[in-house]
Amino acid sequence: MESCDCEVLTPQEIGNWTAEILADAQSSPISPEELLQLSHKLKEFSCRWEQAFSRFGEYSSGELTYRDLILDFKEQIASKANKWLPQSGKGKKAIEVISSMLSTSNPPVTKRITKGSLALARKKLKAQSKLHGEARYQVVDNLELQKGFQQLVSMPKHAQILEFFRSSSTLAEVGHSLPPELEITEGELVTITQQLLELKVLEENFPSPEFEKPLFIVCAPRAGSTLLFETLSQFPELWTIASESHETIEGIPELHPSTRNFSSNRLIEADALPDICSTLRERFARQLLDRDRRAYLELPVNQRPRMVRFLEKTPKNALRIPFLKAVFPGALFIYLYRDPQDNISSIMEGWRSRRFVAYKNLPGWPFREWSFLLTPGWLSLKNCSLAEIAAYQWNIANTYIWEDLQALPASSWCLVRYWDLVREPAKTIKAISEFAGLTWDSKIEQVVSQSLPISRLTLSAPSPDKWRKNEREIAKVLPVSFDLGYEDKDKLSREQ
Template identity: 45%
Template sequence: MPFKPVLPPSTIDTLVTELTTALEAQAAPDATTMSQHLDTFKKQWHATFAQFEQTRTGELAYQDLLVRLEANVLMPNRRWLRNSAAVQTLQSMMGWIAPATSKRPNWKLLAKRKRQSRLNNTHGFDCPHFEKPVFIVSMPRAGSTLLFETLSHFPNVWTIGEESHEVIEGMTALHPAACDYSSNRLTAADATPTVASTLRERFTRKLQTTTGQPYLGLPAAQRPRTVRFLEKTPKNALRIPFLQAVFPEALFIYLYRDPAENISSLMEGWRSRRFIGYRNMPGWPYLEWSFLLVPGWHGLHERPLAEIAAYQWQTTNALILEDLQTLPASRWHFVHYTDLIQTPRETIHAISTFANLPWNDSIEQLTAQALPVSQLTFSKPAPDKWRINEVDIAPLLPTLDPLVELIAALRVRS
């Protein structure tokens, strides 16, 4: 879903007048407040257009205005505005923005949280030994969910069943607010003995088999004293020294995706609003920040979305490379996304050998054919899918070439 042309202020004025008239004609409740919201929207659109006009630099600013309009006016009054041509016009411009999410309860998620709440009240337990835990480190939208779901089929693997955002950032000292939202970067200095011990305990509370059996749900005598832990959270790509300090035996799988494909997918993710990392973040002029918070993000104010995504890609991959090269070669393994897609059996077998994960018939059958599409995939993978954003991405690729060449050499050596 590419960036769509922005309507000029004169058209917005006409649409706002139509919406105001429709609400008054339908005797919508609180029409006065709605009129005030619409007037504010109109004035802010004028100011934003004066600053950005129809350039891509203003994409996030326009998105903010449309998101606020949707929340404050369009959704609360959808009963009275369902036949409004003005709404249809605005929604056509909102095509690059995800529709409002359903408010219906997710009963499966609520049941899971209830079970987890009971486990959180468990006290006096011993943490298992995390033997050579495996951390997938990669950019978001680089295939880490697909790789995680595939490796989860190995026998005797334990996970927490989700990404570790809450486990890690639920600790005040590890939340980016503790460092004025400078980034998601954590180093060995952040892994104090108390922090490390507490974090291992928090992971233990959520440990489960790949069939969903909670570790703490087992009788104490039946809990294994040693576990093979598998984890993937894209933000952890910025935390390799920290994870190494907390889990001294940690192994890392570096999953890499070529910049054009990865940056395009990041742009798609920003526009979808499904990967919001932080809202109303100090120092960021927009409502939402998506994906991981990279060092130096303050310099991205008023930059086009493609440049923001490219900066996330470049900074994260550079830090992964820098951090992993401080570790022995036996502690990390390189995987190219293309190899994962095109030659899954060979790629997963190499990981099995690296991480000492026992191969079995289930893994053989799974990798003998194309891997199933990940649950977080927007659309079926295709090498040229990035070209929908080519006009924005292509000018940025030469600046990434030095890093791409370093990583290409790494792929050859691996």
């Protein structure tokens, strides 16, 4: 077993620090009932820490257990005790020491709020959905389940107008159908319809565009897909949904892993039933944005392209290639490969940041959170170290990608190495554009003519040796890592 890179306090040290918290609380304006409850919580935490330490000591196999204990401490003790303790007391210091003990205790990173971002947020809040005279609108399916449905009780005119959209209708058709006694002007009809759209109880009923040779970036988590995605999205013909597709895909009940007892995120051709295919294509179409961030649905109906080139990246799709090929028969796949030591270290960093939590309280999983894709066989990892979990995710993702791509024509996928993308962006992106048949213009030329910007999801600056901070842990899992087994070793044997 390997020791943790960061210090784990001993039970005695935990006992000393929790005693400082209790001592400061006793001299603060806290009620006897609250003091008794705090004392009980501190004792319980100390006992659980002692049990964990007797099992794991300072070894990395206990990292997820220690992380959960620290999360419980912050939520059940620190959040309440902080309001009673003096700012300069030892109790506050104790809370800080325990809360920051492990990197796993760091909260998810949030964006810094600036005057500019506030102004943009206000602008978005005031923005109204664009309506088009030739477009048709209809009440959403499962109306009663929409959050905005409850607000209609206090909005009688809105509820009345909504009834006229039970069947697909244009604004003009609804306007002609309104009885005079409603006394709703044309301007009011437009405003109310906009508000119904914003409440998500009404949606535009439109013919989905044809997805022509959509591009899917498939890779293990933390392989650099955001960097590649953000770069490729600058091609003039590509449309995206600007983010990953977790909710878009798993929001369809049949595609959520809970319907398979959380066995994994694996989806195959048999899962691509006709209704699911059409629903998924429509869900993507409703979110489409071009490279200038113009929404597909905000374009006048007669200006919307009937065929779109779609770009998507979600690491869980490493397990969904057969499904995606069935939904989009013309799909092309870009296999982004990152060397194991770099990728595994980055997955570990992602788990520790808590920014990539995919599921909480999974049945059978002894910890509070699961990050990244849910791999087949994940339950076998309950006694593994974080390095072993990360290596398993990397291994399974790449194994499924490689095996699934072998079943497709060679012309439908290409391989890209992460470090080629970073070191030679122009050459790498040019090769992708030729593979996918994308239009090279001055904007993409400008993007790749210099070093690519750091991805918005990057946790720390890229470096070929960054993985070495986890070297001791990774060294133990590398021998069992995935081997592509190429006959043509040149594809991956590039000099580092």
